[in-house]
């Protein structure tokens with residue numbers, strides 16, 4: 001009888017252990033599924049990082065040899081070099097080889113495809129004027145949108161050796177080290193960035209009025225000439241805030257995710273989400289409302 005009891009209780013224990021094991025496997029399976037459906041796999045992130053570094057290396061190799069004959073004008077003030085085009089074609093080729101079904105939007109070549117849930121948004125050189133003039137503040141910017149939401153973004157400034165990347169709900173990184181926006185609370189302690197895409201587009205409603213209002217209240221202002229770098233610098237606290245008007249989606253797509261993942265606030269000039277169409281403002285949560293108040 002005792003033996004019988006022992007066998008039965010061992011059997012029960014076995015069943016419970018197996019059930020417990022089964023439950024653990026199910027939880028892991030569900031978590032993995034959620035990760036794979038919603039987030040970006042490690043494969044996608046390493047593909048993007050490797051791609052953007054190779055693209056940045058092309059920029060580096062060619063920057064010192066660029067001359068006037070390598071230059072075209074989209075408008076009299078809006079430059080494009082042969083390297084912008086070469087780098088964009090290189091990035092597109094690599095994406096098409098790895099993800100042939102995905103749609104692509106590039107600054108220089110426009111949109112190809114309109115049927116995928118995935119859209120790659122490419123700015124081959126953000127800061128082309130700096131690039132042409134032999135300066136360091138330019139970057140390659142690549143973002144990946146899924147179902148209309150940016151889920152992954154990278155910005156690589158090759159002269160500076162700075163690779164920023166951000167992944168939705170997973171944080172933002174500079175050279176693989178996690179980054180956060182600054183905790184500066186007062187305008188007098190803040191260094192901010194802005195830009196003048198509006199001037200190059202000859203807009204009458206330009207940023208000079210805002211510039212004159214805001215700059216005297218700050219510790220100082222920086223104008224790097226690349227919205228992608230400006231946003232990433234807010235993300236890592238090198239800048240406390242940034243605003244600009246007349247930008248395009250490819251200038252800001254990757255940087256927008258990076259600054260949000262670093263804990264920054266991002267909006268248009270009214271505090272809503274119509275950026276970049278109605279202006280773009282990025283800052284920490286203390287300074288963002290102060291900037292909006294001045295820009296409204």
Ligand code: 2AM
Pocket residue numbers: 077078107123125126127128129194195196197198200201225226227228244246247248251
């Ligand atoms: P680009 O270098 O890729 O052209 C700097 O103010 C930002 O404005 C950069 O991101 C730059 O991107 C963008 N920019 C430059 N000229 C522009 C123009 N004429 N219209 C809109 N954006 C412009």
Ligand code: CA
Pocket residue numbers: 107123125126127250251
């Ligand atoms: Ca750009």
